[in-house]
Amino acid sequence: MEIRTDSTSLDIDRHEGNLIKELRSSSTKPVTEPSGWLSEDLKRNIFLTTVDNVLNWGRKSSLWTETAFTACCTFEFISLSSSRFDIARFGMEVLRSSPRHADLIITAGTLTWKMAPQIKRVYEQMAEPKWVIAMGACGITGGIFADSYSVVPGYNRILPIDVYIPGCPPRPEALLAGIELLRKKVEKRSFLQG
Amino acid sequence: MLSEFSLIALFILIVMGFATTLVLIPQALKKIGIVPSKPSEVKYEPYECGLETIGETWVQFKIRYYFYALLLITLDITVIFLYPWAVELKNLGSSSLGVIFSFIGILAVGYIYAWRKGALEWK
Known part of the structure; x- marks a missing residue:
């Protein structure tokens, strides 16, 4: 169904409902994170270490975060981004409001099915290469709302997650540990895998 | 007299060269395959906070x-x-x-x- 400016609000609601239903029925299983690029075979056979090192150094030193924060874990992230915990040392202090500038999405908070299409769309509009951190119990499994009809049981139903950070909410230190893990993962990337 | 402005002309040339290079570097890296390129339909649609655009995206603002x-x-x-x-x-x-x-x-x-x-x- 096409949405136009002269569509009634009922039409728009119905269109949105259909989108959500479609997404919900198509994402019953977790999205597997494509881990082919982590295999060691290619690395052993082809030596491109310097190029990879330079590229990965650049990528891991400027992980810009998309501001797509859905619930309360956000406050731990805000705390992390301010002076006490200071993610500026990782070159991450730039929070982008446009997915075109961002290469990391931190899923801070409970995700409802109503919000799920938007988050998926924002992720799809981000530039390559992109990474996702699932933050908190709700981000991983849906947390205490896992049985609810309206809550997505874990972001991995709609996005491929790179790093999981447990906690309800995780302390900023835990988030720092997760970011460290992600940086290690970025280091392993080789441009041959695309 | 005019030759005094030659430095400014040089400066303009350098600026233009610098700007063009900055635009061309990602394109060249994409051609080689260093920068991953995975175009999709959704990616090139206008960004409206994750929502679909209703109507035209290019609207004229009131004067x-x-x-x-x-x-x-x-x-x-x-x-x-x-x-x-x-x-x-x-x-x-x-x-x-x-x-x-x-x-x-x-x-x-x-x-x-x-x-x-x-x-x-x-x-």
Whole structure:
């Protein structure tokens, strides 16, 4: 169904409902994170270490975060981004409001099915290469709302997650540990895998 | 005489070269395959906070905004001049009071003119 400016609000609601239903029925299983690029075979056979090192150094030193924060874990992230915990040392202090500038999405908070299409769309509009951190119990499994009809049981139903950070909410230190893990993962990337 | 400006010409050339290189580097890296390119339909659609666009994305803004922006700039300039004046008021003495009031008076004339002309009304 096409949405136009002269569509009634009922039409728009119905269109949105259909989108959500479609997404919900198509994402019953977790999205597997494509881990082919982590295999060691290619690395052993082809030596491109310097190029990879330079590229990965650049990528891991400027992980810009998309501001797509859905619930309360956000406050731990805000705390992390301010002076006490200071993610500026990782070159991450730039929070982008446009997915075109961002290469990391931190899923801070409970995700409802109503919000799920938007988050998926924002992720799809981000530039390559992109990474996702699932933050908190709700981000991983849906947390205490896992049985609810309206809550997505874990972001991995709609996005491929790179790093999981447990906690309800995780302390900023835990988030720092997760970011460290992600940086290690970025280091392993080789441009041959695309 | 004109040769004195040759440095500026050189500067313009360097700036243009620099800008072009910055635009071309990602394109070249994409051609080689270093920068991953995974185009999709959704990726190239306009970004509207994750929502689908309803209607046209390229809309014309009302010209009224321009008047407001212009009037706001005059207000900003008033504040910019008033602030250092207020800080240095003790040293400048009472004569500066007349100067600043005449300055505000000039701006006020402009404001009153805009007001009387109806620039502050949203039509």
